Amino acid sequence: MITLGHYLVVSGMLFALGLAGVIARRNILIIYMCLEMMLSAANLALVGFSRFHLVNGLPDYTAQSLVFFTITVAAAEVAVGLAIIVALFRTKQSVETEAITKLQG
Amino acid sequence: MPPLLFYLLAAITLGFGLMVVTARNPVSSALALASCFVGLAALFVSLDAYFIGTIQILVYAGAVMVLFLFIIMLLDIKAEEGKQPNLAAIVSGIVVAVLLVTQIMTVVSHTKLAEKSLQNTPLALVEAASKAEGAAKLPTIANDLKAGTLPDAKLIGFTLFNQYGFHIQVVGLLLLVGTVGVVVLSKREKTSGGAA
Incomplete structure (x- = not known):
């Protein structure tokens, strides 16, 4: 029998995978993809809670509205973030995190 | 399922x-x-x-x-070839991930809320047709619920535009600002010193 706990554990595992990727990888594009994965993992937890918190016999649509806003903000964030990565590539000719040391002085 | x-x-x-x-x-x-x-x-x-x-x-x-x-x-971008992977970062990434998953699993196994399943919390569509706020205001939602189908998009739309109208406009503005920001960021600077 599939419970809310199963969905929460899958969501947590996906979030942890993304977190491990952000810490371990050094290609900025892959770090960015892992960030998207973490956002989606949080969405899965929200939708799970929405389905199992019934309001008048229907899922709680407040949570699903929040997911809607998260997806919108994530889309805007991806566009701006990728533009920053392209601008960075123009000056450094690299997308590795080691190449960006300007603030170290 | x-x-x-x-x-x-x-x-x-x-x-x-x-x-x-x-x-x-x-x-x-x-x-x-x-x-x-x-x-x-x-x-x-x-x-x-x-x-x-x-x-x-x-x-x-x-x-x-x-x-x-x-x-x-x-x-x-080429694949990373011949580069030594950063071992310390990989080990710490795995450790943090394992700790996080262990913690989430412990919390989930100790809460009663996580025991709810799709079988013991079924949707009550026909009852919702007379009780839900959206069904009272929009007959199309009530009709779908009475027919036994879940009007998912209609209910989300009702929630969004009934309760979060201002937030929708803020998100629209955010998308506009994002678009303008991307155009500004990807513009090539003409000469050194001349701000774009």
């Missing part, structure tokens, strides 16, 4: 998620992420969130991943 299907979808999502983190080539990473999002959208559908599942595929697997692939191919 049969339990086997859930495990299959979870395996697809997590397996491709693992591939995103481990792949050497950014293109295979991006393709794995697209598959991961498709699996996630299927999980959303299994939770009766059809609209969210659909926009997950449209926005993430469609628009966002195309943008990622476009940038990867535009910048012509």
